[in-house]
Every structure is written in structure tokens, then in C-alpha cells.
Amino acid sequence: MPLPFLTADRALKADGRADPVPPPYDGPDTWRRPYRPGPWRVGAAAVFLLLASFVLLSALIIALAGSPDGAAVCAAVGLLVIALALRLVRAGVWVSSQGLRQARLLRTTTWPWSAVGAVRTVQQPVRWLGLPRTVQGQALRAEPVRGEPRELLTDRGADFLGRPEGFARAADVLAAWADEYRP
Known part of the structure; x- marks a missing residue:
């Protein structure tokens, strides 16, 4: 079963530059993440899914004990935790011929390529995780x-x-997409 949010890293051309051309099975308007989600992101999502399984099990136990209101609240919390885990895995930068999309935990921002002036790698203080x-x-x-x-x-x-090396590859691919589709 193909999982589009786990799109593999893109191949590099022979001259070392990233290839912005979409694979033949996808159309150019398909949103794709040009890198794999990292182990910290996947691990945190797995922990949230484990927590959700315990919450849903407790909802079942509460329902069997005869308290449907409490079971409904526990089930709703479990489903909310599952949605949070899925959103956590889906967070990242996505590209298509239409533009650049940054998906965060609670908000997604999309820029058309005409609004993007440049995509650059810079040295600066960054937040750790x-x-x-x-x-x-x-x-x-x-x-x-x-x-x-x-x-x-x-x-x-x-x-x-x-x-x-994954960061360098992702930066190269995103810069190649910007060079390809920016007016």
C-alpha cells in the first residue's frame, strides 16, 4: 500500500544536483514531501499511537462497566490523540508545481511559487527539536x-x-523545485 506522506528521498542527477522532475507515476500537481520523516518524528507519533491505544482500551472498559458518557469522552480523547499522531507524521515541507506548503502541527501555510523570492540555506541559531x-x-x-x-x-x-546528509539532500531538492517553478 503506497503511503504518499512517506515519499522517499529524490535521486540526484549525475552532476550532483537534485532532480525536481516528478516521477512518471505522479502528476506535477501532486503535493509531495521531498524527504522522509525523521526518526524523532516517527518515534513521537508511535508513542502517541501507543497512548491512544491505552485510552481506547480504557474507553472499552468504561463502556463495559456501564458508563456510556465516560466511555464516549475517553473514545473522543483517543481519537483526538490519533489525529494528533497522524498530523505529526504529516508535518513538514511539501512541494508541487503549484507552490510550497509548510504543514505544521496545527496550521498549514501555502505559498505559490510566484510569491517565493528565493530558497536558501543559512547558518544561524536554530531550535533543537x-x-x-x-x-x-x-x-x-x-x-x-x-x-x-x-x-x-x-x-x-x-x-x-x-x-x-538528509538535510543537505532535502535542501538541494527544495532549491531545485524553487528554481524549476519560480517565475
Whole structure:
């Protein structure tokens, strides 16, 4: 069963540049993430799914004990935790011929390629695993035509912590998509 949110890293061309051309089985308007979710992101989602299984089991026990209201509340909490885990795995940067999309835990922002001025890798203090602590690292920034630059990815985030080659490959692919589709 194909899982589109786990799209594999894209191949590099012979000259070392990333290939922005979509695979033959997908159309150019398909949103895809040009990198795999990292082990920290997948591990956190697995822990949330484990927690959801315990909450749903407790909902079953509460329902069998004769309290349908409590069981409904527990089931709703379990489904909310499952939705949170799925959203956590789906978070990241997605690209298509239409534009650039940054999916976060609670919000998704989409920019058409005409609004993106440049996509660059910069050295700056970045947040470690999204926590308030900052460390020196690399960030991939989208510099819009108008407005403030936005940080898309960091090498210390949940997808690339301990995988510097994965960050470099993802940055190359995203820059290649920007070069290909930006007017």
C-alpha cells in the first residue's frame, strides 16, 4: 500500500544536483514531501499511537462497566490523540508545481511559487527539536517577494537530527523545485 506522506528521498542527477522532475507515476500537481520523516518524528507519533491505544482500551472498559458518557469522552480523547499522531507524521515541507506548503502541527501555510523570492540555506541559531533551546545549525529559509523570511527546515529538527546528509539532500531538492517553478 503506497503511503504518499512517506515519499522517499529524490535521486540526484549525475552532476550532483537534485532532480525536481516528478516521477512518471505522479502528476506535477501532486503535493509531495521531498524527504522522509525523521526518526524523532516517527518515534513521537508511535508513542502517541501507543497512548491512544491505552485510552481506547480504557474507553472499552468504561463502556463495559456501564458508563456510556465516560466511555464516549475517553473514545473522543483517543481519537483526538490519533489525529494528533497522524498530523505529526504529516508535518513538514511539501512541494508541487503549484507552490510550497509548510504543514505544521496545527496550521498549514501555502505559498505559490510566484510569491517565493528565493530558497536558501543559512547558518544561524536554530531550535533543537522545536524546543526553546537554540544551538548553532543550518536552516533552509524561504525568502518571499514581500514580507519576512520563513524558516522551512533545520538540521536540528525532528526530521534531520543526526542526519546531516538528509538535510543537505532535502535542501538541494527544495532549491531545485524553487528554481524549476519560480517565475
